[in-house]
Amino acid sequence: MxxxxxxxxxxxxxxxxxxxxxxxxxxxxxxxxxxxxxxxxxxxxxxxxxxxxxxxxxxxxxxxxxxxxxxxxxxxxxxxxxxxxxxxxxxxxxxxxxxxxxxxxxxxxxxxxxxxxxxxxxSEPNTVADNLEYEDLKLDRIEKRVYRGEKHIDLGPTEFRLLEFFLVNPKRVYTRDQILENVWPNNINVESRTIDVHIRRLRQAINIGGKKELIRTVRSSGYSLI
Amino acid sequence: MxxxxxxxxxxxxxxxxxxxxxxxxxxxxxxxxxxxxxxxxxxxxxxxxxxxxxxxxxxxxxxxxxxxxxxxxxxxxxxxxxxxxxxxxxxxxxxxxxxxxxxxxxxxxxxxxxxxxxxxxxSEPNTVADNLEYEDLKLDRIEKRVYRGEKHIDLGPTEFRLLEFFLVNPKRVYTRDQILENVWPNNINVESRTIDVHIRRLRQAINIGGKKELIRTVRSSGYSLI
DNA sequence: TAAGTATGTTACAGTTTTGTTAAAAATTAA
DNA sequence: TTAATTTTTAACAAAACTGTAACATACTTA
CATH class of the missing domain: 3.40.50.2300 (Response regulator)
Structure with a gap:
């Protein structure tokens, strides 16, 4: 935007x-x-x-x-x-x-x-950069596309926002509450377990061809982009 | 702080x-x-x-x-x-x-x-790393990771909190009661011997490759980070 | 030295947390 | 509208973690 x-x-x-x-x-x-x-x-x-x-x-x-x-x-x-x-x-x-x-x-x-x-x-890191990168992962905010290396990856809207959120601060661990607050539209109420399902879909989408896992689970804390 | x-x-x-x-x-x-x-x-x-x-x-x-x-x-x-x-x-x-x-x-x-x-x-609170270090031990609160030298160490949630607690005041000896109070969630009741088991797990995790022992037992008092 | 006390170590059962799948519900596109 | 896609929930499976008990070892003191 x-x-x-x-x-x-x-x-x-x-x-x-x-x-x-x-x-x-x-x-x-x-x-x-x-x-x-x-x-x-x-x-x-x-x-x-x-x-x-x-x-x-x-x-x-x-x-x-x-x-x-x-x-x-x-x-x-x-x-x-x-x-x-x-x-x-x-x-x-x-x-x-x-x-x-x-x-x-x-x-x-x-x-x-x-x-x-x-x-x-x-004030808002996401208003500046048009695309975000981490290792061989690339997210283009204008084209709304994601690449792993040369390969184009198709993501659903929620998975896209989720990855976008993680890419702003790679390595940082977020609680499910923080993820909800930042990735889901305001004032919406969903089970925190819903996030796990989206995480799984995101993982499945970006871990193509035996490539390295990029999302880390931190038990009792949340998730991070490696 | x-x-x-x-x-x-x-x-x-x-x-x-x-x-x-x-x-x-x-x-x-x-x-x-x-x-x-x-x-x-x-x-x-x-x-x-x-x-x-x-x-x-x-x-x-x-x-x-x-x-x-x-x-x-x-x-x-x-x-x-x-x-x-x-x-x-x-x-x-x-x-x-x-x-x-x-x-x-x-x-x-x-x-x-x-x-x-x-x-x-x-600036967003908490975006600045509040990291803890002692000798070649490093604990990153944002990434929820621990390193001994260059080597990354995997800790369970309780061991992580335990090490975090010790790192705030290295060298200081804590009684088991103090440890319980600060590391365990409030109102939980566990045997004081349980701490010994977690101490052992923490020791095992951070004493990699014949490196120096970092946790000191002070008989009849408690434990300290060296 | 022996008894008594404190800590180290290990294994395991129970619990909690996360992974995975499928199907219902909601949303969007045709 | 129907069809297609996406999202959410629920249920079960798998994995990770926790606390305890039981025994081993070390230390202290009479």
Whole structure:
């Protein structure tokens, strides 16, 4: 899924510059020229990251930031503050109000891009890389395909998500609860044993032609990708 | 557990300033004055965050950054670059090498603190390896694996918890009651002799190939990890 | 030294956890 | 709609782990 970015900034020239370039980079971008309206649209748009100007005609960036951090479903939204204020005091105020990063004007687009990527990499590993690899296993998120070496592997949707999840942190052991939470759609209730069945199917699919087993069972803990 | 921060920076005055103030904030801080040594100590110290200088006498901060991102158990270590280079180009290079944030000198301590907190807030708890080591014994809590030297050791769940418990305070002697209380699930009742059997199993597992005995019996008291 | 106490070792039965299969239920595609 | 695919559950099999008892060995002390 493409990454969505929302911009709240009152200077049209900046919006134009940033929005255009971000779209060229493959992001889906939406923006607003003022605070109150921006806050509303933001909730509809559900972005993966917010670029937020400090000085706005109505609400201040700080207020927006605080307001966002109070909303339970936006609590973790990565926020980059965008502002002319370069004083150290201001940076601290900005960061403490809940922003994750802070860029002072004037800035180059490349700096914005680098910080966006750094922040996205941190906040949600799966929004960045298009494909994941481990040993001779390759998963392409765009094509939704999996390969073991040269061989193409057909996976059902759940097995695909399961493998995708494991590939983000290979070697790490996950409990069944963690797997459920991350691989299954929210608020769904399935038996934890259901996972075992999907693990089995995934194993069967990726262990082709006598190749090495790639999923490790850790008794009383869970599973890991080797 | 307190948050551990590691600093690699060649200017003693900066180390002193930052380290002292961070400790006042309740962090556990360790530091190194150069790259190669720092990288080694870092792996032992297992910090939750790294403050990394760009310009170092031997390795550059960029190289250290890249090297860290290649280590599977340090992949998610939050890194803040600390440097005199303020040019936009450099920032991009720094962030793209895998750093999560970037502070230019001169900085105020409060700005460093604000950025540290912003980054820690963002980073997923538990992604940083809380590994335990003693002599050539290594226990990885994330991967749930144990190594003696290079050799991988397979342990059952109880033996794993037992070793984990001993590794927190090596050399300390624990009574069977203390072991029961800390290693066994609450409200379970097992004979104290059961511990002896698990100790034996653990011993057998970790004393591979004529290596030195690591568990000491203290008659009429209990056991300790040497 | 011998008796008494503490620990080492082993085997095994019972328990828990995981693997595997098949069929019912749900979802998606035609 | 029906057909095809996918997901979930349940049931049983297999494997791994646990606790205990029983005996062996080592240490302590009278």
């Amino acid at each position: 493409a990454t969505k970015i929302f911009i709240i900034e009152d200077e049209p020239s900046i919006i134009k510059l940033v929005q255009h370039n971000l779209e060229k980079e493959g992001f889906i971008v939406s923006s607003s020229l003022n605070g109150n309206e921006g806050l509303k649209e933001l909730k509809k748009f559900q972005p993966h990251l917010l670029l937020l100007d400090w000085m706005l005609p109505d609400l201040s960036g700080i207020d927006i930031c605080k307001s966002i951090r109070r909303e339970s479903n936006l609590k973790n939204l990565p926020i980059i503050m965008l502002t002319a204020k370069g004083e150290s005091e201001d940076k601290i105020k900005g960061l403490n109000s809940g922003a994750d990063d802070y860029i002072t004007k004037p800035f180059s687009f490349n700096e914005v891009l680098a910080r966006i990527n750094a922040l996205l990499r941190r | 307190a948050t551990k921060i590691f600093i690699i920076e060649d200017e003693p005055s900066i180390i002193k300033l930052v380290q002292h103030n961070l400790e006042k904030e309740g962090f556990i801080v360790s530091s190194s004055l150069n790259g190669n040594e720092g990288l080694k100590e870092l792996k032992k110290f297992q910090p939750h965050l790294l403050l990394l200088d760009w310009m170092l006498p031997d390795l550059s901060g960029i190289d250290i950054c890249k090297s860290i991102r290649r280590e599977s158990n340090l992949k998610n270590l939050p890194i803040i670059m600390l440097t005199a280079k303020g040019e936009s180009e450099d920032k991009i290079k720094g962030l793209n090498s895998g750093a999560d944030d970037y502070i230019t000198k001169p900085f105020s301590f409060n700005e460093v603190l604000a950025r540290i907190n912003a980054l820690l807030r963002r």
